[in-house]
Amino acid sequence: MQTTTQLLDIAVNNLSVTYSNARLALYNATCTVEPGTITALVGPNGSGKSTLFKSIMGFLQPTQGQIRIGGLPVQKAQKRQLMAYVPQSDEVDWNFPVSVFDVVMMGRYGYMNLLRIESNKDRRLVMESLERVGMIDFRDRQIGELSGGQKKRAFLARALAQEGKVILLDEPFTGVDVKTEKRIIDLLIQLRQEGHTILVSTHDLASIYTFCDRTILLNRTILASGKTEDILTEENLSVTFGGLPINSLRQNFSQKTSQFSQEQAIEEGVRTQESGVRREN
Template identity: 50%
Template sequence: MPTPEVSQPVPALDIAGLTVRYGPVVALDDVSMTVHSGRICGLIGMNGSGKSTLFKSIMGLARPTAGRVTIAGHTIAQARARGLVSYVPQAENVDWEFPISVREVAMTGRYGRQNLFRRITSRDRTAVDDALDRVGLTDLADRQIGRLSGGQRKRAFVARGIAQGAEILLLDEPFAGVDKRSEATIIDLLRELTAAGRTVLISTHDLSTLPSFASEAVLLMQRVLVHDTPEEALRPENLALAFGVDVTGRDAEVNR
């Protein structure tokens, strides 16, 4: 009898041949990568390497010239409609003086699951309370968002993604400008989420801490140079390709 085929799990994120241009500028060039559920994938590269464009492409905010993005087996539009993916950009476009509380910011993550009239249900309140507890902001839930520190603000927007119930979290430089307590809180939370089967794609410039929390890493310079363990991605010869210098300080040719 023929051996029955074993079905492979659907990847959380599957990108094939993704190319994005801004006029004559190539932001992403034939990017292909696959990330499976329950993984933390670190995204590293110098400024201008395409990290933010990759996040925007996954969210459907940047139009590709070529290629495709599949999220948990769905198109981008389907995944967003189902609330499967949440994005925390590097810099939130927020009026910090606007009278909105931390709880209300987190509640915006529930909008996709509410009816046309945005009627808040007990399930919404429970999801928000749980998210705020997990990021350590319960005591500050009623504080105006602009009165938080940089690290607390970042945690508030991570809470929004958790409250949404997204299976895939995209975090663009969540450690930039945050205090060590907030960084540790976010890292512990990401570990909890991935242990429960969620998936995280996170960009960071803090290369020293990457191996302590990431399952894998992608080294990006318009295209994928390395997709392997954090230790392999951080080998000096690989970093030289992405950052243009090696550990001895000598210039290295950047593979574009």
């Protein structure tokens, strides 16, 4: 895969979005996703996370305000294929008869002509992306036949094939097991090291501390943003989640951290065992 060299930020300034039914989904939202970081977008269900994502991607037209990707308007950033998007599962028609390979190839459409004729480079990047997310053996499978975690990895492969410098993931850990979640997190950390800017929306606080440099708290507007350890305070979380008991959030975080530690210990044990077998041979 091509290594990203240019670091891009996402600048949201005084953004408001109103839907056709007059519902105000976002108002006066202002924040910056720092370049070359993994940033969590945190808020309860219905807080406007998906609306902000779709606005950044250019799928929704704001009522007011502006968004810049590396200093460029959204439309210009789109034309340059600077952004890649991993949607929520409920936004995808899983019954559509398309293979995993074809889904990942969709990430290359922006580089093709009107006839969408695949080049050798397109096919190579698709295969590399599938390999990177561990889905190469499922490339001919119909997308609707996959498990929840496999579906997420397939769409993450599509984002990789697109070669976007900015990657947006909308609730990527919903409906996946701990092992798949850890695998996705490990890949996101690798992508950050390669210079990608990553924004991950979630209402699950359990794993944010393990991989997110910064956090943005959202509930119809931006309530706080900054380094994760500074933002996830009891006061900020109480305001964001409308009084959800902090003890419940802490317990959830402790359980998830324990699961991650157990998974890591098992993996290290297996690697040690394999290393010993190789030495004996």
